[in-house]
Amino acid sequence: MQPRGGPLLPPVFDAFCDFEPLPLNCEAWPVSEPHSGGAVQEFHSSLATSNSSDWNWPTRPVVFVSDPHADAESFLRSLVAAGVICRTGAGLADFTLTGFGHLAHVVVGGDCLDKGPSNLDMLDTLSALFATGAKVTLLAGNHDLRLMLAVRALATPRNPLTEHLFVRMGRKALPLLREVWHRFGSDQRLTRLPSEAKCRERICPSESWFDEFPKAAAPHLAPEAINKELRRLREKGSQFTQNVADAGLTMREVFGAALLCHELFLQPTGPYHWFFQRMDVILQTGSVLFVHAGLDDSMCELLVQDGPAAVNTRFRRDAKRDLFAFYFGPIANLVRTKYRASDKVLTDHGVRLLHQAGLKLVVQGHVNNHNGQRLLAKRGLLHLEADVTLDRASRAREGLSGIGAGATLIYPSGDIIGLSSDYPKAKHFHPHCVGLQAQMPQPRAQQKEFA
Structure with missing residues (x-):
């Protein structure tokens, strides 16, 4: 018609x-x-x-x-x-x-x-x-909130309920981290970051996480949801190092970009602070x-x-x-x-x-x-x-x-x-x-x- x-x-x-x-x-x-x-x-x-x-x-x-x-x-x-x-x-x-x-x-x-x-x-x-x-x-949206939670998790003391949140974002978040590092990163910032191994350790869940998470999450999640979270982290964790390399980044640059995201999005003086502030x-x-x-x-x-x-x-x-x-x-x-x-x-x-x-x-x-x-x-x-x-x-x-x-x-x-x-x-x-x-x-x- x-x-x-x-x-x-x-x-x-x-x-x-x-x-x-x-x-x-x-x-x-x-x-x-x-x-x-x-x-x-x-x-x-x-x-x-x-x-x-x-x-x-x-x-x-x-x-x-x-x-x-x-x-x-x-x-x-x-x-x-x-x-x-x-x-x-x-x-x-x-x-x-x-x-x-x-x-x-x-x-x-x-x-x-x-x-x-x-x-x-x-x-x-x-x-x-x-x-x-x-x-x-x-x-x-869930992708928007995952960035906020992941960078906040890196800025707080590690615990079994939050130390996996950064890797949980997976490969889809790496383009943003690459953009942030290329636009706002610098050699001077890079020199202030820990070693590659230390940055990897800070970003990735510890070896004991798979044993500690189910116990810590039990008061919050049903067993099916806990098992689903464990499956996702096994999949994403096993691929994350390669995903980072495919994005042309090092773990130090990823960690540096995450710290920059905290400044850009979560600090009142950040140029993208408005993004989460305007969000319903x-x-x-x-x-x-x-x-x-x-x-x-x-x-x-x-x-x-x-x-x-x-x-x-x-x-x-x-x-x-x-x-x-x-x-x-x-x-x-x-x-x-x-x-x-x-x-x-x-x-x-x-x-x-x-x-x-x-x-x-x-x-x-x-x-x-x-x-x-x-x-x-x-x-x-x-x-x-x-x-x-x-x-x-x-x-x-x-x-x-x-x-x-x-x-x-x-x-x-x-x-x-x-x-x-x-x-x-x-x-x-x-x-x-x-x-x-x-x-x-x-x-x-x-x-x-x-x-």
């Missing part, structure tokens, strides 16, 4: 860069297709429950872009595709807000860091977006909750009883306390869960609380997809998976070509549009129009309405 109005993409989109073309036509969200939803019976059951009471929609359009993973160009292309910015040059900070961009609420769904091609470029571009005066909410863990607007990964019952209770501000306040408070309890507790579960047996549990009780409070849809990142966004029910709660594999490193490993682009747009009308360069049409969902082909909304026309 041809959408109403003009083309989805503004003409400036291809003015300064080659790109994977985004869709020009719109279709009803194909929820019966596995790549866009699947588990149709559960989806319709959850949708019927949600539709049994009124939906409340945001008062301004929301543009959700998640998991850019250090690919600033894909992030900018996504904002252009959504109509938020206009590129004015080839540089990563050469853009201005459109009329729609001035009115929209941009939600960055987490995982700005790791993978590549450039973490620092991504952070500088995000800073430039803040500088435009756009309304932006930055959510925490959830955003609720009407019936929609934005979060990196998902929920458990305890977070549902806190959210319903005390509101989203209380959840974000607890996030900031707990992040400054016990590292292990925070990372494996219910707050960090918001950025880590995939509703696995080892994750905090979301049951009918939590979902019922959310529905009674009018919260009906979770919009998340964290689970990357190859054919655009997915809309499905998880644990009886509607979820929209909006990680559309933007970064070039992931795309190359997973057989996707080019630089990704995509965004999820949610309008005050209740229309939701999923855009992705990896799916031929824009996907449209409205909770009261599932399966209807008529009167398909046109995103650019709606943007003009708000401009």
